[in-house]
Amino acid sequence: MNRSEYFNYIEEKLQVLAYRIEKRGRLNILDLNIYSESFFADLLNLLFNFKLVNLNVLKQNVEGIDLVDINGKIIAQVSSTCTKQKIEGSLKKKIFLKYQGFTFKFVSIAKDAGKLREGSFTNPHKALFSPADDIIDIGIILNVVLNMRIEKQREVYEFIKKELGKEVDVVKVDTNLATIINILASENLSSNIESPEINSFEIDKKIEFNDLLDIKETIDDYKIYYQKLDEKYAEFDREGANKSLSVFQIIKKQYILLQNGETNPCDLFFGIIDNVIKIILESKNYNEIPYEELEMCVYILVVDAFIRCKIFKNPEGYSYVAAG
Known part of the structure; x- marks a missing residue:
């Protein structure tokens, strides 16, 4: 079935990317983390109809957030570190005062975040943040892809192939x-x-x-x-x-x-x-x-x-x- 071919390809490429990000991170080789910000912005836009852009394009080195969708009132952080301390550290940043009324999405690009979705977090600036809904990892992404209409699934497949496929x-x-x-x-x-x-x-x-x-x-x-x-x-x-x-x-x-x-x-x-x-x-x-x-x-x-x-x-x- 075409659906199976598309999903298997997407799953393999995302899992390999996550594995490489984690292993290279241990060696302090962080180039994939940098590229992943724009990659996951485009991927999340495809999956959820967001309009995220890389905030570093607008302003370099913004602490706590990496992506922003002004019209949809969404801000997101893309991270290979997936801990309670990491999320709370982000939520404490004063940048959240500038984006009051925005929903905060935490995107774990290397590790499973299932347990974190069950937790609670210190949120001093009262950002709109529901751990169960707003912590996204590869597993969540793949579940969305698995249940897509085949036409949309193909679109994601084509995107992944262009970004992560082999050279001709x-x-x-x-x-x-x-x-x-x-x-x-x-x-x-x-x-x-x-x-x-x-x-x-x-x-x-x-x-x-x-x-x-x-x-x-x-x-x-x-x-x-x-x-x-x-x-x-x-x-x-x-x-x-x-x-x-x-x-x-x-x-x-x-x-x-x-x-x-x-x-x-x-x-x-x-x-x-x-x-x-x-x-x-x-x-x-x-x-x-x-x-x-x-x-x-x-x-x-x-x-x-x-x-x-x-x-x-x-x-x-x-x-x-x-x-x-």
Whole structure:
């Protein structure tokens, strides 16, 4: 199930991050703590619809708090130390006088805070703070993710992948694309493959025409592999395998199958990707590769099919080929 894939990936990345923060902290290597302030601001915004920003961007080294959501009246501290003394030390800071009427969130990024949520705390400035509701740790975050609608869960998954995913290995991309094409191309059909430069302006028009602006960044991320995939298709087709058309047909079939039941264009796009991944995973000749790499290859294939007019409607006069 896609939900399981998303959750497992998010859970693994957050747990590894927590582990590294704790271990590096013992060595007094605190770079991850600094980066984590902005990372967890964005993550909490996704999970809870906050508008948190890193307060250090506005004013350096503010004691007691790291993040602020002015409109939502929320202030937060992001910490790898998770003790009663740490929280009470924060609550005693005079900065809370400036933010009266704000809810204080304490975010533990390395350790479980379950016992602290059951405790009581000295709160001299009367900050709005309920330990049971306002102490957040990785466990709380994962529970929220687990119970999300799948569309929102995917959004969190994409964010985590961009922030904590591995760097792209171009050599692996080349090899894996060949593997995926071999799996998808079950028919020996002819197709002429061109290899001109793509016209980004025209592609942007098609994105807007199909109401896919929310995932324009995703399409932009993967359209850069157009030439590499083009070369791979041409290589197979020169050998007489002619696998390109069969790959396009499989992708287009998923588009047609999903088109009738899916009204949101972005969900339709991601649904095509999910279906193609499922086909590959269920293939007898699939030699398992890391899920991240598999997904990346399928993104490349589907974005390429989008560019080449195989899926989604084309605006009048659309031509993805750049003028020579």
